[in-house]
Amino acid sequence: MKNTNDNEDLIETDNYVVNKRPPISPEDRLKLWVRSGGRCAICNKYLLELNYDVNIGEMAHIVGWSTAKRSPRGDAPLPAEQRNNVDNLVLLCAEHHKIVDTPELLKEFTVERLIGHKIAHEQRVYHLTDMKADDSTVVLRMFGGIRGLSVELSKEHARQIVFSDAGKFALFPDSFDKHGIEIDLHQLLDPEDSWDAYWQMGVKLIDKSLQPLNEGIKQGHIRHVSVFTLTRIPLMIYLGYQLGDKIPMTIYQKHRGKTETWLWSATAPVEKFEYRQLASAGNDKVTLILSLSGSIGLDDLPAELKEGTNIFEVRPVDTIPNRDIFLNKLSAQNFTKTFHDLLSGLEITHKGCRQIDLVPAIPVAAAVSIGRGVMRQAHPAIMIYDRSAGIYKPTIKINGHETN
Ligand SMILES: [Zn+2]
Ligand SMILES: [Zn+2]
Known part of the structure; x- marks a missing residue:
C-alpha cells in the first residue's frame, strides 16, 4: 500500500537544512493509526480508502519536526528526539494537514489547539469502539400519513438520540440500504377521501417494510430496536402489534413541551393511570376509551359503541388528560401496566x-406498546377507532386470529 505521507519529507525539507527528517517508527505509526480510528482528528474523514489501494491519512507533527524556521510550530520547546514520537503526531486528512501547516494560520493552529484536537478525537474513538455488539440497536422510523404534518428524523439525529438516551450505537445495516427500517407513509392518500383504502394500504406498507427486520430478528443479529414514529394512532398500534415483544425495544416520541425533543425526561412528573367502568350491560360487548393525550367523552362515541355495551375508560389519576402526559418514560410504563391489568x-x-372496540386518544409510546403487548392466543381482537370529521369510525382490527 502506498502511503502518501512518506512524501512529507520531500515537501517539508528545506534546501538549506542538511539533515533529512528521521523516519517515524513503525510502532508509532501503528499506534497513531489505531488511536485515531483511521480518521482525521479534525474533520473525522475516513482515511483508509480501500478502493484505491492507497491511504490518504497524513501523520502531522504538532511541534514541527525540526527547529528550522520553515518547520511549523518547530520553535516550541520539545527535544528533537521526541518530535517523531506518537504523542507529537496527529492523524489528519491532506486538506487539514495543509491548513494547520499554512504559515498565515499558525497563530490559530497552535500546539495547544492541535493537542486538544488529538486528545478529543482519540478519546472519542476509544469510547465508541469500546461498544460491544450488544450495545447496538436497529433504528426504525415510520413517518407520514397525517395531512399537513411533516415530521422527519435524519439518520444522524436518530444516532445521537439513541446514544445520549441509551448509550446505544445505532445500526443501519447494509441489507436495509444503510437506512435501517424506514416505513414511509407519505404515499398514503387522504383518509377522508377513502377511509378503508387508507388503512389497508397503511397495513400493507408496514407489513412489507418489516420483512427485513423480522428476518434479522429470526437470524439473531438484531437484538434491540429503537422505534421513532409519528402518524395516526391505529397505524402505530398496528406497528407495535407486528413488532411484538420478542426482542427489547425503546420507543421514542417527539415531546412538544417547552423545548421539542425526542429524549425522554428523567425529571418530568411520573403519571399514574387508573381504569373504571362507565357503563354496564348484561353481555360481553366491550368499548374501551383511552383518555390520555385528550379526553374522550361518551358524547363523542357513535351509537354502536355505547348502546348495550360495557364501557371502560383509562385515564390519568392526578392530572387531566393532556398532550405532555408522557414526558417521563416511567409514565409510559405505568400506563402499559394499567392497560394490561384492565385486559x-x-x-x-x-x-x-x-x-x-378501542377508542384511543394516546401518545405515540402508548400506541406502540399497546400493540406490542397484545397476546395473540389469550386476548380478544381489538378494533381500533379513529376520528374522521368529528366521528369515530373503525380502522384496523388486530389479533383477529388471522393466520400469520
Ligand atoms: Zn480533515
Ligand atoms: Zn506537517
Whole structure:
C-alpha cells in the first residue's frame, strides 16, 4: 500500500537544512493509526480508502519536526528526539494537514489547539469502539400519513438520540440500504377521501417494510430496536402489534413541551393511570376509551359503541388528560401496566368477549406498546377507532386470529 505521507519529507525539507527528517517508527505509526480510528482528528474523514489501494491519512507533527524556521510550530520547546514520537503526531486528512501547516494560520493552529484536537478525537474513538455488539440497536422510523404534518428524523439525529438516551450505537445495516427500517407513509392518500383504502394500504406498507427486520430478528443479529414514529394512532398500534415483544425495544416520541425533543425526561412528573367502568350491560360487548393525550367523552362515541355495551375508560389519576402526559418514560410504563391489568380483569369479568372496540386518544409510546403487548392466543381482537370529521369510525382490527 502506498502511503502518501512518506512524501512529507520531500515537501517539508528545506534546501538549506542538511539533515533529512528521521523516519517515524513503525510502532508509532501503528499506534497513531489505531488511536485515531483511521480518521482525521479534525474533520473525522475516513482515511483508509480501500478502493484505491492507497491511504490518504497524513501523520502531522504538532511541534514541527525540526527547529528550522520553515518547520511549523518547530520553535516550541520539545527535544528533537521526541518530535517523531506518537504523542507529537496527529492523524489528519491532506486538506487539514495543509491548513494547520499554512504559515498565515499558525497563530490559530497552535500546539495547544492541535493537542486538544488529538486528545478529543482519540478519546472519542476509544469510547465508541469500546461498544460491544450488544450495545447496538436497529433504528426504525415510520413517518407520514397525517395531512399537513411533516415530521422527519435524519439518520444522524436518530444516532445521537439513541446514544445520549441509551448509550446505544445505532445500526443501519447494509441489507436495509444503510437506512435501517424506514416505513414511509407519505404515499398514503387522504383518509377522508377513502377511509378503508387508507388503512389497508397503511397495513400493507408496514407489513412489507418489516420483512427485513423480522428476518434479522429470526437470524439473531438484531437484538434491540429503537422505534421513532409519528402518524395516526391505529397505524402505530398496528406497528407495535407486528413488532411484538420478542426482542427489547425503546420507543421514542417527539415531546412538544417547552423545548421539542425526542429524549425522554428523567425529571418530568411520573403519571399514574387508573381504569373504571362507565357503563354496564348484561353481555360481553366491550368499548374501551383511552383518555390520555385528550379526553374522550361518551358524547363523542357513535351509537354502536355505547348502546348495550360495557364501557371502560383509562385515564390519568392526578392530572387531566393532556398532550405532555408522557414526558417521563416511567409514565409510559405505568400506563402499559394499567392497560394490561384492565385486559386481565376483562378476561375474568367478560370471558365471552371476542372483540374490544378501542377508542384511543394516546401518545405515540402508548400506541406502540399497546400493540406490542397484545397476546395473540389469550386476548380478544381489538378494533381500533379513529376520528374522521368529528366521528369515530373503525380502522384496523388486530389479533383477529388471522393466520400469520
Ligand atoms: Zn480533515
Ligand atoms: Zn506537517
